[in-house]
Amino acid sequence: MTGFDDYVRPYGLFDKIDAFGYLKDLREHSDMPRKQGRVLLVTADTPLKASRGEGKTTTTIALIDALRARGVDAAAVLRQPSMGITAAGSKGGASGGGKSSLTHPELVDWGLCGEMAAIESAQNLLVSFAEKAVDEGRLDTVLVPRVSEVPSRSLRQITVDRGKGDLPERTVLTPTCELMQIVVLSRSMEEIERRVAAMVAGTLDGRPVTFGEFVDLWRITGILTDAVKPAFTQTLEGSPVYVHGGPFANVSIGIPSLVSVEMACARHDVVVVEAGYGADAGAQKWLDIAAREYGAQWPAAAVVVTRATTWRDDPKLSWRYPFHVHRLEGLGIPTFPLINLWEGEDDQVDSLRQTADGLGFRKPIAGNLFRDGGKALEPQLDDLIKALQEPTNAQADTASLHDMSVPDRIRWIAESAYGVPADRVVEREGFQDSLQAASDLCSKAGISLEDLVVVAVKSPATMTDDDRADQDKRTVTLKKVEAHTGAGLLQVNLTTSLTTPMPKIV
Missing domain, CATH: 3.30.1510.10 (Domain 2, N(10)-formyltetrahydrofolate synthetase)
Structure with a gap:
């Protein structure tokens, strides 16, 4: 009988996996062993600056190391880094850091998957x-x-x-x-x-x-023969990690390839999936594009990562983190706040937990994961492991948005993911012309504009036109649309957004 190793080939210091072939044979041969892994989604607070990460990859690596130390068969699926815009890793190279790192992180950073x-x-x-x-x-x-x-x-x-x-x-x-x-x-x-x-x-x-x-x-x-194959690597502790596709949730879909996640779920009990940027970006796209529209798995639980400084040091932006946590909980996803501590912040844990308790959060998980790795998380995972073992509340995972018009879908995203009601979604001059041009292009190509899936293109560091404005004054501006007929996506530019942003100078 064919086994998983038959789909694996050496690729430099790592391996490449024929995920297409493996999943095809799983569908056609019921005697092939497969698991029904559950997705744990790792997302984050909206960062204070586009060039600054919150620590999603570091957290993801620490999580699978800690879960495996607790006896859970866990693996991670990460996105392939795009190093051109991160100024050679100044933001973080999507390979973790310190004790929460991948093996050979420099190869991951510089194009491991090809x-x-x-x-x-x-x-x-x-x-x-x-x-x-x-x-x-x-x-x-x-x-x-x-x-x-x-x-x-x-x-x-x-x-x-x-x-x-x-x-x-x-x-x-x-x-x-x-x-x-x-x-x-x-x-x-x-x-x-x-x-x-x-x-x-x-x-x-x-x-x-x-x-x-x-x-x-x-x-x-x-x-594309090798480009479609996920890469297989490991953490420093030997935990399995698959790397493939999809960076940049601000100006694209920002999720790993769907086949890499499906393949990992067939091989492991828990699959930690990292989505790009904050919960308003990568998590929104995993839920509304990957799960609702493309049949990917609805998360069994979620972790929302934040730095202590992001959460509390700018009072006018402190509303964003609670918004993300409560929104995911409201979708029936058990959501755990995780505070990624930096050096000198250990003495803030009690205060942070008191603040979290006052906001109605689940008990936060906190640790210096760069310094301590998964060992910092091992004793804090009881509630998370229990949530992963319980039936998924899938109340929202089948709700397609195709019954709405394109403008109504955008307004729905603004309200659900950014907290801006439909009547404060405004259109910049030229938006309707752009929408009509996209509609005409699709119509002439024999495609319905309504069949395309909306992808929000936005600034990674803001949820609205001005996140520091009072709640009743926040707006979202619609700028233009662009049809990607092959991908089946309709990119809608919001607020400040660039598809060729410049890197931070370091």
Whole structure:
């Protein structure tokens, strides 16, 4: 009988896993052993600054080390880092830190999985095909952007001098591009090929033209052969970790690939899934995109990470952390506040727990995970382990948003995830024109705009136009929309958002 090891191949100092093949055989062969692992979602407070992390990856690594020390078969699924925008790891390289680290973290930081480079090459090749199609008269505009792992402000909007007329183009970061979204959401190579074929390359006389109309797609899927395979690595304590896809929950979907999570759930009892940035970003997208729309597992429990300084040092922003915790609890997800202590903060624990008790939280889990690793958490996990063993309250996991219009879906997200009621969601001049243009493009391509899943594109450090405003004055501004027909997503830009942000200088 085929075993899991048959799907694993060496990849440098790590392994790569044919998750597509493994899951296909699990579906077709009932005699293959599989577990029914439960998802523990790790998210965070909204950071004070976009360039500063709260410690989700450090927490995730410490959690699986602690759970395994308590006898729980736990593994983690992490997103592949995008190092270009974090200024060589100044924010944190998505590989933990101190005693809560992965083995060979420098290799994880600098492209362990290989999908960043492969997806960049594949989408840029698609753009090159589109440019050639312009020369051949098959297109007169190019709509799919080039991508780059390293941001450059000068490339956000460019014009190509073709000698017989200028051709406007643009560049976005690799993790924000449509092809990355396709890899994260797809469950087979055939699905990736169908989705790439449905990508709108550009237009000809106003009619959208997809790549499937003029590109042999094996040229693209061949580049992605290794990029679609999750990488397998370990923590310093030997706990299993899968790394694959999906950084940047502020300007994309910000979740690991769905196949990597499904594969991990087939092999372990508890799978700790890290979602990008704060609960208003990555957690919102895991719940509303991965779970509601794509059938991923609804979390059995959640952990919301915060630094003590984020939670309490800016009184005008202190509402955000309780909002996140109570929102997840309100969805029937047992939610545990976790305070990621830094050096010199151990004496604040009693005070932090008193504040948490006054806010109606579950008993906070606290520790210096950089210094102490999973051992700091081991004695504090009784309630979390109990919650993971109880039946999931799945009251909200099947509620699709497709019955709403696109503007109503956006207002629903603003109210549920950001705390701004629908009547304070405002439209910037030009938003309706952008929405109509996206609707027309989809209609001409034979796609209903309403069938696309809304992805909020926003600042990672804010939930509203002004988080420091009084509660009854907070607003959310809708800026523009962009249809990703291959990924099946409709990106809606809110407040301050850039798909090619510049890194912090360190």
